[in-house]
Every structure is written in C-alpha cells, then in structure tokens.
Amino acid sequence: MPSLSALLPWLFVAGLALLLQHFLGALAWAALLAIITWPLHQGLQRRGWPRAVAAAALVLALVMAFVAPSIFLFNTLSAELSSVERILARLNATGVPAPEWLTRLPLVAKPVLAWWQEHLAVPGGLNAQLQSIAGGLAPHLTSTVGTLGPTILANALYLFLALLTLFVLFVEGPAVIRYVDRAGMRVSAEYYPVLRRLLPLSVRGTALGLCSVALLEGVVLGIAYMVAGAPAPALLGVVTGYMALIPGGAPLSFTVVSLFLLGSGNPGPALGLFCWGCFELFLVDKFVRPKLIGHRVDLPFLAVLFGLLGGVSTIGVLGLFVGPFLMAVLFWWLRGGKVEAVIETREDEMTV
Template identity: 40%
Template sequence: MIPIPPAVPPNSSESSSIAAERLKKQRTASVVLYAGLVLLALWVVRDFIVVAAWAAVVAIALWPLLHKIAGFRWFKGRTTLLATVFTLVIAVLVLVPVGLGLAQALREAHELSEWLRDAQENGIPLPDFVNRLPFGVPQITAWWQANLAQPLRGSAAMKGLHSETVMTLGRHFGARAAHAVMVFAFMLVTLFVTFQAGPRLSGSLLKAARRVFGDSGTDLVEHMATAVRGTVSGLIVVGAGEGALLGVAYFATGVPHAALLGLVTAIAAMLPFLAPIVFGLAALWLLVQGSVGPAVGLAVFGAIVVFVAEHFVRPVLIGSSTRLPFLLVLFGILGGAETFGLLGIFIGPALMTVLMVLWTYLVE
C-alpha cells in the first residue's frame, strides 16, 4: 500500500489576515448601508425635522420641571396624564396670546380700513406736530397740501392697494399662517409623545451616545442639553422681563394698546437688539402726537432696560449655565438665527458649547 502524505495545514497567519480583511469589508458595507438608510429616512421625514427640533427644544427646556412634577403623588406612574397636562399648558400659553393679538389686529384692520376710506374721500389732514418743527414747516406744508391733503381716490398709492400685488401678498401670508398652524399642531403631537416616553427616552439617548462615542459623547450630549436649557431660560425670562417693564412704561406714557404692545416687545426682546425697534416706534408715535416729554422718557427708560438686560442679565443666565463667554453666546444666538431662523436661536449656543467642550478636551 502506497502511503498517503498528510495534508498540509493552512497557514494560520494567512487565514487570519483573510478573515480580518473580510470583517473589515463587512463593517464598511454595514456602515455604508446604515448611513444610506439613515439619510433615506431623514429625506422621507424632511418636512418634519423642524417640527421634531422645536419639540426637542421645548422638551429639553422643560425636562427638569417634568421630572420634578412626575414625583408628585397625583402624577406618579401616570405618564400619559402628565404628558397631556404639559402639552395642554404649552398650547394655551401659545394660543391665548396669539389669539388676543389676532383679535386686536382685526379690530385695528377695521379701523385702518375706515381711515383709508376717509382718506380716499377727503384726503389726509396736516398733522399738528408739523407746525411745531424747528425748520422746514413751509416746504412740508406745501408738499402735504399738494399731495396728501386732496382726496386720494385717484392717486397711484390708493390704486396700488387694490392691485394684484396686494392680493398675492395676502395669499402668501395666508399660506405661511396655515403652514405655521400645521407645524405647531405636529409639534404638540411630537411633544406629547416625547413627554409620554419620559425618562425611558432620555436614558436610551444617553445609552446610545455612550455606546457610540463613549463617556465623552455622554458628557457632550449633557452639555448641549444644558446649553439649550440655559438659552431658553435666558431668552424667555429676559424677553418677558423687558416686555413687562416696557408695558408699564407704555401705559404710564399713554401709548395705546399698552398690554398688546408689551407682548410684542416681549416677543421681540427674545432676539437681541429687536426690542429697541418696538419702543422706538412707540416713542416716535408719542413725539408725533406732541408728547415730547413722555417720548423722551420712554426712549431713555427703554434704552436702560435693554442695555441692562442684554449686557448683564442675559449673558449671566445663558453663560453661567453653559460656561460660555459672552461673545460666544452672542455669536451663537445671532449666527444661529441667521443660519436656521428662529430655531437657530436655541441651536446656536448649543453648537458653541460643543466647540467649547472640544477645545477643553484639546487643551487639557
């Protein structure tokens, strides 16, 4: 019998390198597949990303309060009831001021329509303050008498009020308003689901961040949440404070619709340097009516309130929670608003916090 030579064992190092290469290719293919699926999913829900982002901002801002109230005896173990109460409160806080503002705007629109009709028939009389101007009274009076004091029925400006451009602007405004209502409705639904998920959702997010990025990823997520929470507190608290103080000033100086104007000032004050536009227009109205002292007083008081709020209160509220310098806070708010719109006001400081955390990791 002819002996059969033993089989040559495969090269173990060669087989291990082949297996490693195969595993590397599989991981690469998995990453590509997962990335493609994620991008496809984001493309499918692209119209709702802004809705989810708004819901995330509100949820992050209210999360400590939600966690505290969840420990009360009435809400313990009743996550659906707690989510319903929080969602309804947010809806009321938004819809009531908006409804009051719309009702007042409709009343003002009726008065404006009556004024325009009277201007068409009788013209616009010369304001009394023109005669009190230090110079240019004859020239302004002559121009006014020639252009505005006569009936404006046939003027180009009045014809333009009935043109196709105005109708187009009206349709565009209606479409934007309908889109805003839809976004708000979907945001409330998303917010309800987020509140209902409760601690389970936050725990899953932190667990996923730790699994993908390690402990540094968890710290980064927590820093970003703190930045969003501090930004919301700084913007809303400062805006509400400025609106309340200037609302009192509007009432004291005799500005009409002081409460509504205070609400508009509070909303404008949530964006840096917009509140002066509102109280500046109110002061200008007082000046036109001949109330020079109240106009100057309102302008000076508003400037002081805005200066203190923007340079001391807001940086402390936002910067102390995020440990960001004032300049980064300002850049984050303004740059975020320019890039992402109103939502960017809250995203910008969070991104600045990421840069600050990364810089801290590099220099330590």
C-alpha cells in the same frame, strides 16, 4: 478608504434626513420643548401623576400659554381698531394738520410742508393717500393672500405634529432616552456623555433667558409706553414681549412707537421713550440675557451673544438654542475637554 460597512450607517442617516426634510423643524421643536419641560414632567410624576396624564397636562399648558395671550391680543386689537377707524374718519373729514415740529426740519422743511398741505391737510386727502397706497400694494397683497391659506395649513400641520411628537416623547421618554444613549455611545463613547450633559443645560438656560427677558421687556417697555402717552400701552407691552423673543424684535417695537409719538406731535416723549428703550436694550442684551443663558454652562457673555446672533442668522429661531449649545461645546474643549469642566447641577436638571 473607509469600508462600506462603516459608511452604511451615515448613508442611512443622510437618506432618512432627506426623507423627513419637511418635518425636521417640527421634530426639532418637539425635542427642544421636551428637553426644556422634562424636569416639570418628572416633578408631576413624583407627585403621583400617571405618565400619560402628566404629558397631556404639560402639552395643554403649553398650548394655553400661547393661545390665551393670542385671544387677549385679538380681542384688544379689535377694540383698538375701531378706535383707530373713528380717528381716521375724523382726520379725513377735517384734514390732517401738519405737526409743528415739521417746520423746524433742516433743508427739507419747505418741500415736505408743501406736500403735506397739498395732499393731507385738505378734507378727503387722507383717504385719497390710503387708496393710492392700497392700489399700489394690491398686486403684492393678492399674491400674498393666494399663498396665505396653504401656508397657514402647512404651519398648522407642523404645529400638530410637533405637539403630537412632544406628547409621545413624554409618554415614551425612558425608552427614547435609552435608544438615544445607545446610539450616542456607539458613535462616540468619549464625547457623548459630555454632549448629553451640556445639551439640556444650554437649552434650558437659553429658554430661561429668552422667556425671562421677553417678560421683563414687555413689562418695562409697557410701563414706558404708558408714561410716554402711547395709545393702548398694555397691548403694545404684550406685543413687545412677544417680539422680544426674536432678536431685534424689542428695538423694532419701541422704535415704531417712538416714531408714532413723533408723528403725533410729541417729540419729547418720543425721544425719551427711544432713549430709554436703547438704554434698557443695552442692559438686557449685554448683561441680563447672557448672564441668564450662560451661567448654567459657565459661558462668558460674548460667547452667548455671538452664539445667539450667529445661530439665529444662520438657521433661524432654532439657532437661538443651537448657537449657545455649540459655544458650550467649544468652551468645554478649550478648557481641556474634561468631564469635570461641565458644571455640576441637580440630577433632574441634567437628565434629558
């Protein structure tokens, strides 16, 4: 049996994890952001920036990277909502005519058309249906709103702690690295150097793949929305880009827009948009994303794909980074478990 002195460090780690369980997510995001942006921090320091100034500039840049697009979205959305409100008011006053393609649906055309003519095609019918839906959702909305305030405050606190931790990691980076290296070498002097090398490579590769693909899908699908005649294509493109950061977000976006076009009486553009979105999604998820993420640690695209899907399905968004890292460790072990199996890279990319 292991001695008590050998168990004490692990008991201490378990107790510390239990104590900080509500803040582990904020600490993990701070560590990931520090690993991803560490080469930028080093580059600013080489240009003569003081360490604290470089840290503050990078934290501010990260905040603006999310705040600026959010402000654009809110401003654009407010303008689009006023247009939607005018359209709904006009349709409510005149009634919503049944789309022509509805008559061609097999089996369900007659009952669906009869319901439509009775409830939506008459003046005031749209307003009655919206009120009925809102009344049915009211209890759920009330309970959701009751917990919305505390949830927003808690997430704001976690975001503040993550950014504060990120700033401290930038400023005290060399000391933190020494502590982590010392602890890692004490746990496993054989495997820690390889893990230390694989971690930044896989994390930065994942970040590069996710951000590049999100930008690509936002631009490509935004142009497709414009060609298909969807309203506010720029806004929809930005929303799709944000959604593309999450697995399944991009297909959900272009499917909703396709359904909107179909319901608006444009089956041709709707079908074309959906087919183009599926084709673009196939290319991105099967070739582009795995190539961007896996090339830094020499992973095959199936390993990257299953690492992404398995990670996000198990531990959420953090799994997008944990999954490829674990796959990188697995393939390093399968290739013989030698340090030489980790691909060479520049020193500023390798250093955490």
